Amino acid sequence: MSGLFGHLDWTVTPFAAAIADPGTNTFVAAGAAGLVVLGAVALLGFLTWFRLWGPLWRDWLTSADHKKIGVMYCVIGIVMLARGVAEGAVMRAHQAMALNGGPLSAEHFAELFSTHGTIMILFVAAPLVIGLINIVVPLQIGARDMAFPVMNQVSLGLTAAGAALLMISLVIGRFETGGWSAYPPYTGRVFSPGEGPDYWIWSVVPAGIGSMLSGINFAVTIYKCRAPGMTYMRMPLFTWTALCAAIMLVYAMPPVTVSSLMLALDRYAGFHFFTNDLGGNMMNYANIFWMFGHPEVYILVLPAYGVWSEVSATFSAKTLYGYPSLVIATMAIAVIAFTVWLHHFFTMGQSASVNIAFGIATMIIAVPTGVKVYDWMATLWRGRIRMTVPMVYLTGFFILFVIGGLTGVILANPTIDYQVHNTLFLVAHFHNVLIPGVLFAMLAGIHYWFPKVFGFRLHETWGKRAAWLWIVGFCVTFLPLYALGLMGMPRRSSSFADPAFVPLQLVAGAGAVIILLALAATLVCYGVSIRQRGTLAVPFGDPWDGRTLEWAMPAPAPEWNFAVIPAVAARDAFWAEKTGGDPYVAPERYEDIELPRPTALGLVICVATTAAGFALTWHIWWLALSGLVGIGLAVMVRAFATQTTRVLPAAEVAVHHGRWLEAVHTARGITRDAEDSPANRGLAAPDTEVTP
Amino acid sequence: MTEIDRDRGRYLIGAGLSALLTILAFAAVALGLSRGVALGIIGVTAVAQVIVQLRCFLHIDFSRQKREDLQLILFSLLLLAIMAGGTLWILANLAQRMM
Ligand code: HEM
Numbered sequence A: 001m002s003g004l005f006g007h008l009d010w011t012v013t014p015f016a017a018a019i020a021d022p023g024t025n026t027f028v029a030a031g032a033a034g035l036v037v038l039g040a041v042a043l044l045g046f047l048t049w050f051r052l053w054g055p056l057w058r059d060w061l062t063s064a065d066h067k068k069i070g071v072m073y074c075v076i077g078i079v080m081l082a083r084g085v086a087e088g089a090v091m092r093a094h095q096a097m098a099l100n101g102g103p104l105s106a107e108h109f110a111e112l113f114s115t116h117g118t119i120m121i122l123f124v125a126a127p128l129v130i131g132l133i134n135i136v137v138p139l140q141i142g143a144r145d146m147a148f149p150v151m152n153q154v155s156l157g158l159t160a161a162g163a164a165l166l167m168i169s170l171v172i173g174r175f176e177t178g179g180w181s182a183y184p185p186y187t188g189r190v191f192s193p194g195e196g197p198d199y200w201i202w203s204v205v206p207a208g209i210g211s212m213l214s215g216i217n218f219a220v221t222i223y224k225c226r227a228p229g230m231t232y233m234r235m236p237l238f239t240w241t242a243l244c245a246a247i248m249l250v251y252a253m254p255p256v257t258v259s260s261l262m263l264a265l266d267r268y269a270g271f272h273f274f275t276n277d278l279g280g281n282m283m284n285y286a287n288i289f290w291m292f293g294h295p296e297v298y299i300l301v302l303p304a305y306g307v308w309s310e311v312s313a314t315f316s317a318k319t320l321y322g323y324p325s326l327v328i329a330t331m332a333i334a335v336i337a338f339t340v341w342l343h344h345f346f347t348m349g350q351s352a353s354v355n356i357a358f359g360i361a362t363m364i365i366a367v368p369t370g371v372k373v374y375d376w377m378a379t380l381w382r383g384r385i386r387m388t389v390p391m392v393y394l395t396g397f398f399i400l401f402v403i404g405g406l407t408g409v410i411l412a413n414p415t416i417d418y419q420v421h422n423t424l425f426l427v428a429h430f431h432n433v434l435i436p437g438v439l440f441a442m443l444a445g446i447h448y449w450f451p452k453v454f455g456f457r458l459h460e461t462w463g464k465r466a467a468w469l470w471i472v473g474f475c476v477t478f479l480p481l482y483a484l485g486l487m488g489m490p491r492r493s494s495s496f497a498d499p500a501f502v503p504l505q506l507v508a509g510a511g512a513v514i515i516l517l518a519l520a521a522t523l524v525c526y527g528v529s530i531r532q533r534g535t536l537a538v539p540f541g542d543p544w545d546g547r548t549l550e551w552a553m554p555a556p557a558p559e560w561n562f563a564v565i566p567a568v569a570a571r572d573a574f575w576a577e578k579t580g581g582d583p584y585v586a587p588e589r590y591e592d593i594e595l596p597r598p599t600a601l602g603l604v605i606c607v608a609t610t611a612a613g614f615a616l617t618w619h620i621w622w623l624a625l626s627g628l629v630g631i632g633l634a635v636m637v638r639a640f641a642t643q644t645t646r647v648l649p650a651a652e653v654a655v656h657h658g659r660w661l662e663a664v665h666t667a668r669g670i671t672r673d674a675e676d677s678p679a680n681r682g683l684a685a686p687d688t689e690v691t692p
Numbered sequence B: 001m002t003e004i005d006r007d008r009g010r011y012l013i014g015a016g017l018s019a020l021l022t023i024l025a026f027a028a029v030a031l032g033l034s035r036g037v038a039l040g041i042i043g044v045t046a047v048a049q050v051i052v053q054l055r056c057f058l059h060i061d062f063s064r065q066k067r068e069d070l071q072l073i074l075f076s077l078l079l080l081a082i083m084a085g086g087t088l089w090i091l092a093n094l095a096q097r098m099m
């Protein structure tokens, strides 16, 4: 049966289905597939027309620069966000019409929530978080790059391979229909014989391994590559949260890799880990999966907390209030997050004593988060506040995230969970923490650090429009779901029979339109800013009167980050220099700088992994074998490379740095009120002092 | 004694101790001791061997500059205990209630 093309044939595309059986359902699928194909063709055309293949290859795909890698992670995140939001809106539109039916088939709806969930967690939130950590952490701790720049590239390649497979699944074949958690026995080969769960497995496994490698990389970088004087208790809070998230990645990703591979063995090799019969135990799948799943949400939200810490301190011009308590709270969350996983399957049938132990642990983890919220509010208190875009997001976060957190504490009661689990109440809860908590923080973080990477600010007005649309859109879409859940509407329903659900479903559907506008405004904001990059340029590098080391260098940050590695003497290192002395002085001498050479290893691994994953999904064994061998060969060949770094002569650094210093010295700074005006060239000259 | 000599010595001691502990574990089975005693010996020699390898091959000790490594190892142990212990607890409980 499986020859050259495995299980592939001409009937597997949604186009074929749309021709065979025309209707809304198949047209939506074919439309989505068409968009992917058109998008790919448009991208190829764009790159060819503007002759960008060379620069793309040289400056991005083969670069081992942590900032470039971080940006590529963020691009993946934003592209996948567009798809995920579109899917969310399609689901909302469907459910708004789903009284006794609805336009899409049950199968199609199930595919939608499965891809949406998988994408949003693993290919939107995670890449944005990992991307931001990549960009920011080395700059904050005074390092020139990650500890393992090439492994960083490999992590990116693996994540990109998973994302690519998800996009391919839109055009060729069908995705899995068992939700983002893919519980067997439903996803086993008896109940889901098709390619769907295999697509899920082969996009999750590489992404999981990639994230684990990122975790190792971040942890080693923060442990070993800090500038002299950067003691633990002087690290900026974003770096602290990155460290804790990194360690969590190392321990939380292996479980999902293992459970997915066990599922693969069940499906491909007839094992019985999770089957109904022959000694299988599907409950252990839920158990292992959530050993990853719960820590994962804290891996996502801790760096988000880090963003809020930086944003609240910078835009109120005050030292972060309660720094030690924030550090302790971060560490406490990182540990407790590993002790609560059972709250995702309270109803699986274990006894009340097991449930209550995990219920209590779940309630306890809300405490350190509460501490943090108070710390941020105290940071703002009597500060010199500017309502920039990140601050608008922070305000939305304060109000909405607290609601989401409180509903989480409610759900932590097993007795209550028995009533509302598997309803839209739960859907409202997790969107309520993930969107205001993680997504808002990532959008705020991108706005905040964008100038450091690209050398120009993002457009404030469009940014604010987007932020408000996200906040309002979130409220209108998701708050009604709490009520619908309490009324008893199950999650993942493709249709319902109770007309009482209709009004609130319509409200939620309208909210999804606002969210689509929010996404559009976000993209317009990036587009407008690129067009106006001249007026928005901040070459001096400190547009927000920043406090930490990343603001002490030009924007865009040079490839080598620091002309000389700084000596750190205080917690808010750059702020201390600005208030206590002159941060813009030339060092006595410059030294040669060693930088990683570009390499194609990450790209090769990405292509080979995508090929292997696709081939495994479709049982094309020769290609699967070639892909896996290719990965091994690429790593081996790389091991023989001797010239892995290049040297940047001190003289060149001196020229670059000197030119910048000279420009800074002849420039006039701006007051904090003028931060959003074209006068902002990235040199701060604050008007008032704020006592911390 | 140079640095290299000292390192080599430590590797040799590590190899010797590891071999000894492995032989002990096999001996416990080969000598036909009672099941409980044999399992006990195997368990103890296994843990001892992990410590020997950490100490002699990975150079983990209580000195200041090794403290981070030690912390990570202890954290690994904690998480292993949580994950393995939790799994046993949950699944045993479920199995019992399926009776
Ligand atoms: C931005 C607009 C969004 C919309 C309109 C939206 C909409 C939806 C809808 C309609 C569902 C299905 C609910 C059901 O099962 O009945 C869903 C599920 C889900 N969403 Fe979203 N969502 C959005 C954003 C996000 C974000 C940002 C995340 C995570 C970072 C996320 C994570 C999930 C997850 C994990 C599921 C569960 C999938 C499953 O059932 O397996 N969503 N979403």
Ligand SMILES: [Cu+2]
Pocket: A293, A294, A297, A340, A341, A343, A344
């Ligand atoms: Cu959880």
